[in-house]
Amino acid sequence: MIDNILVVCEGNICRSPMAQALLAKALPLTRVRSAGCAALAGRGADPLAIELMAERGIDLGEHIAVDLNLQYMRSADLILTMTQSQRKRIEAGYPFSKGRVFRIGEFEKIDVIDPYRRGRSVFELALNQIDQSMERWVHKMNRIKN
Template sequence: MMNSILVVCEGNLCRSPMAAAMLGSLLKGQQVASAGLNALVGMPAAQYACDVMRERGHDITGHRATQIARSLCSSADVILAMDGAQKRQIESQFSFTRGRVFRLGEFLDIDVEDPYRRPKSEFERCAELISVCLTEWTARFSAL
């Protein structure tokens, strides 16, 4: 039984908070957390990330950036990274995670690029890409 999903990006300000919010609403009853490989600890989500999520019906204004840690990885049944480099970094830093770390775009063979410090349109594009990737994952999660 899968109970916990960790979504990881670089600074935990844009992609992973957006993905965690969307995934949490898709998978009721599952614990969904987010963290960053180089998190700007304690910082709120990027303003455009908050705006784009609000437009999609999600409130991430209370989000604060969290650094990835052994405890977060230990408690996660699945860890979703935004790209192949992040996947490899997580597996290298926390070797016990091997076999539980996947790219968010694993089944579509795509990476989700970082919209940080880019125009709002890049955040909208990123949110749409995350949504497409999550559609693939939720179908698989519901089969478990």
């Protein structure tokens, strides 16, 4: 059973907080956390991420970026990365995680574009990619739980 999901991006201020919030909303009985491979630790979510999620009724105002760490990795049943490169780095750094690490865009065979410092249109594209990719994961997890 998948009770704990970890969503990972680079800085943990753009993509992973948005994906975390959307997954938590879609899977209310699942613990969803996020972290960054090279997190801007201690920083809040990017203002554009906050704005886009607020438009969906989701508040990212309390998000604080954290570095990927052993505790998060050990407790995660499923680890979703934004890119294939992040997946490979995580599996190399945490060999015990193999078989639990996947790209969020695995089914679509896409990497989610990094919108950091690239403007609202790129943030919207990244959020659309996350939405599209997340639907398949949510469907699979709901099938597993039922």
